[in-house]
Amino acid sequence: MSEGKTRRPRAETPKGFRDYFGAEVTERKAMLDAIAGVYHRYGFDPLETSAVETVEALGKFLPDVDRPNEGVFAWQDEDKDWMALRYDLTAPLARVAAQYRNDLPSPYRRYAMGPVWRNEKPGPGRFRQFYQCDADTVGSGSVAADAEICAMLADALEVVGIPRGDYVVKVNNRKVLNGVMEVAGLAGDDKEAERGIVLRAIDKIDRLGEDGVRALLGAGRKDESGDFTKGAGLDEAQTTIIMRFVSAKSEIEKRLIDLQGEALAVAKGLSAFVREVRDANNPVTRGKHLPSQLALEAHARVTLKYLSDIVEGSEIGAEGVAELEAIAEILDAGGYGPDRIVIDPGVVRGLGYYTGPVFEAELTFQITDEKGRPRNFGSVAGGGRYDGLVKRFTGQDVPATGVSIGVDRLLAALRAKGRSTADTAGPVVVTVMDRDRMADYMGMVAQLRNADIDPDNPAKGKIRAEVYLGNPKNFGNQLKYADKRQSPVAVIQGGNEKAAGTVILKDLILGAQIAQNATLEEWKDRPAQVEVPEADLVAAVRRMLAK
C-alpha cells in the first residue's frame, strides 16, 4: 500500500448511517428470531431477496434525465441500466411473486427481514438504512388471510415480551372509507384530488381535532404560523357525512353511554359493565384490568352497527363492514378476542396502495418522553391488503395482504420496558501475569470454553471466556479491560499461585456491588475473590457465574 502522498481518509460512517455494536446487534437478533419463530409456525417461509433491484422493478422511481428521483440510492450499471437499493421489502416481493409465479405455491406466504435504504434527509433517530420485518400472503383474496396476519401480529408481540393488555391490534377497512366517500359523492375518477385531501385530513384527526379536520374538508385551514392549507372544498352535507366517519370513535363511545342508560333502567349493576367496555377501549386504562368477553363484544357490535349506518346506500361500504364482521368472527374462533384485536375506524394508514382491510399494532403502555411527560408509546406495526402491486408486472390482479413491524420502534419499546432478553454477559477474562506462560493461560481459557455453564443443563451453553491479549505489563489495564468487557470473573495466576498450583478468581460483579455500596472497612472484610486449586478452575468459575 503506497499511501505516502495522499492525505489520510476520514474514519467516518457516511452521513445518515450508523454502526451497531454488541448488545444492539444481539438484542435485535433475539427479537427477530422470536418473531421468525411465530411467522414460521403460521406456515410462512423465509425469502431473502438481494439488496439491489432494477429501478424499473422497484417502480415509483423512474430514470429521469440524469438520475432517478430522490428517495432511493441509485446508480447506472455497465449497460447504463439504473439499479437501486431496495427502499422496502414489499416491492421486491411483488417482483418475486411475478418472476416465480409458476413455481411458488399459491397462496404464497412469505416473511422477510432485513435492511432497507432511503435516500432521505437524515435526522435525529432517522437513518438512511434501517431494518424491516414483514410477513405477507400473496394470492389469497380471502379475509381469512387478513385475520391470520392480525392474529400472527398479536402472537409476535407477545412472544417478544409485550404482554397481553399492553398492546392492541386495530383493524379497519378501506372499503368502509370508500363507502363513506361514495355516500358523500366523492367516488368518481374525477374526484381523486378531493379524496386525497380528505384522506390526509382524516389522518390528522389526532393532531388537529375535529374542528381542524372540518376546516380542511371545507375551504381550508390557517395554522398557528399563519400558513394556509387549501381544503377539499366539500359542501356542508358532504362534510357532515365525512365527519360522521371521523368522529366514529367518540360517537361509538356516546352510543355505549346510551347503552349504559338503557342498562341502568334494567339493572343498576350493569353500569359497571359499560364502564368496563369504555375502559377496555381506552388506551390509558386498557390493561389495568382485563375486560370481560361480553363487554368487548358489545363494543364490536356497536362499532359494526355504527359503521354500517354511515355507509348506508354504498355497496362497497357494506362490503367493507361485512368483511370486518367476518374478520372478527374468524379471530374469535381462533380465540383472538377483542382484548387483543379490535375494530377501530380510526385506522386509515397513509399508503395509497391499500385496497381493503388495514391494521395497526399499538402499544398502550405509557413512557416518559424527553421532557419527562408521560405519553403513549404508539404504533409499532402496520399493514393491510394491497391488490394492485403484482399487477404492475403481469397485468393480472393478484390479491395480497401483509404487515410490517417497525423493528427499531419495537426494540425501543422492549428496552423501555426492560424486556429485552438477549444475553449480554461479558466473558470470563483470564489475565496474563507472566507473558512467557501464554500457553498456560490459553490452556485455562480453552478448558473454560469447552465446559458447560451448567453440567446439568447443557442447553445453557458453554462458558464464555478469553485471555487478555493486550500488552500485559500494566495489570491495572487488564482489570480495566475486564470491566469494559462487563466480565463477571477475572482469573489470575502469578508466579506464587503457579508454584502453589492455584488460581485466584475475582468476582467482578460482586466486586462492583461492594465498591458501590460498602465502606472501605466492609470492602476489606469481604474481598470478592477466592484462591482455588488449578484443578478446580472450571467448578469454581461455574459457582461464581451461578450466583
Added chain:
Amino acid sequence: MSEGKTRRPRAETPKGFRDYFGAEVTERKAMLDAIAGVYHRYGFDPLETSAVETVEALGKFLPDVDRPNEGVFAWQDEDKDWMALRYDLTAPLARVAAQYRNDLPSPYRRYAMGPVWRNEKPGPGRFRQFYQCDADTVGSGSVAADAEICAMLADALEVVGIPRGDYVVKVNNRKVLNGVMEVAGLAGDDKEAERGIVLRAIDKIDRLGEDGVRALLGAGRKDESGDFTKGAGLDEAQTTIIMRFVSAKSEIEKRLIDLQGEALAVAKGLSAFVREVRDANNPVTRGKHLPSQLALEAHARVTLKYLSDIVEGSEIGAEGVAELEAIAEILDAGGYGPDRIVIDPGVVRGLGYYTGPVFEAELTFQITDEKGRPRNFGSVAGGGRYDGLVKRFTGQDVPATGVSIGVDRLLAALRAKGRSTADTAGPVVVTVMDRDRMADYMGMVAQLRNADIDPDNPAKGKIRAEVYLGNPKNFGNQLKYADKRQSPVAVIQGGNEKAAGTVILKDLILGAQIAQNATLEEWKDRPAQVEVPEADLVAAVRRMLAK
C-alpha cells in the same frame, strides 16, 4: 397507480443477483447462528456496520474522472461525495477501529456476518452479492491472538457439522516467506516487482508443478497455448533457495522417510509409526484413522526444523519460525493438536496485506465434481495477520488478525455431506371443504399453532399449521398445494364429518411413501388416513408428526 401508458416493468432479479427461498435461508441462518455461538464463546462481540461506506473510507478505489474504478457499486451523494457498497467486512472494521478507537475495548474482538457486494462480471455460481462471516482481533500483536483464531475456526467447523478428521486448519507465516526472500537477496524495496512475480509463481505450485514454478522464477514460461509469461529473472542460486521453500512439503515427507530408516534400525515396529505420520498429513488418507499425538508431533518438529534451515541467516525468517513454534505450543496447551491444526508451508494466501501468520481451513473429504470425478472439497476459510489496515486512517500501527469463512462454500459442503440441520418441515395444512365455515377451520389451525409438538418437551416448539387460503373449489388443488408445501399432515372436515363431530387426518409423508413403493392393492389396504373426534385433533396430529 396510473401505469396505463408505460410498458410493464420486467420482473427480473438484476444481473448477477439472486433470491434465496425457504430452506436456503434457514440453512444458512442455522449455520451462521452456530458459528456466532462459537465466536461469542471466545469473547468476540458482534458488530454490524452499514452496507454503505464512503469510497474514501473503503480505500483501494478512488474517484476517477467520472466514477470510481470497477469492483465496487458506487454513486455520488447530494454533496457529490462518492459512496459505495462495502466489498468485504474488513475495510469497514478498519474504519470502525479508527473511528471509535477511544471507546472500544483494546484489544477489540469482533465478529461480523452479512452480505458484501462486488461489481464484477457474474458467472456460474459467482454472484455480485454474497455473505461473509468474519472474526477479527484488533489491537493485539500477540501470536496468541492468531492461535486463538485457528482454534476458534476448528471449533466453528465442528459445531456446524464437519467432524474432526474431515477438516484441517493449516497455518503458515508470511515472515518465513519473507526470510526466504531475504536469503535469496530479494528483500529490498527495489525488489517489489520480483517478489510479486515470485509470490504469484509459488501460489501456482498445485497447478504448474515444480518445473513450472522453476521456469517462472527464472526467464519465464510458455504455456500450452503458446502464451509466454515473463519470469522473475532469478539466477540459479536464488531459484534454488526459493525452490527449497516451494518443495517444503515433499522435502519434509522425505525427511520423515529418512526418520523411518533410522527408526527401522532401532526397531522394525516403528515403521508403522512413520506410515501413520505420512497418512495423517495426506488429505486423502487423513481421517481414515486418527493419527497418534506422537506421530503428529514428529511431523510438526520436522517441519519447523526444515523451515528453520531454509531461512538460516534471516532475522525475519527466524522470527517467523519462532512464531509458528509459539502458535503450535499455545494450541497444544488448549488441546488443539495437529490432528486439527497443522503447520503447512504450502499456505501463502494471495492478499498482499498479510504481514505475519496466515491460515486456511481445508475440508479433506472428497466429493464428486460435475464430471463424476472425485476431488477434494478444498478451502472454506482463510485469514491471517494484517498490521497495516487501521494505519491508513490514524497513521499509527495497529496490529490485527482475523479469519473469514466462505459462507456459500461451507454451506455447499454441509449439503454435500447431508449435514445441513435446519428444520425444513412444511406445515400441517387444514383444507377448506366448505368456504362458509372458514371461521371453524381457522379455529382448528389456531388450536394446532398454540399446541406444543411434544407436551413433554416444550423446547421442540409449537405445531406449524396453516389453512388453505386459495380458492377452495377444487379439492385436488388443495392437496397439490399441501404437497408443494411439503406438508406432513392434511386436515379435512366436510359436511359429513362436521355432522359426526370428527375430522379426517391424511398422513402425507406415509402417503407419499406408499404411492412410491406400493401396488394399488396395497395402497387401498393401507390408506394413510384416520378419522378422529374433533376434540382429539391436536393429539392425533401430534401422533402423526411423531412417526
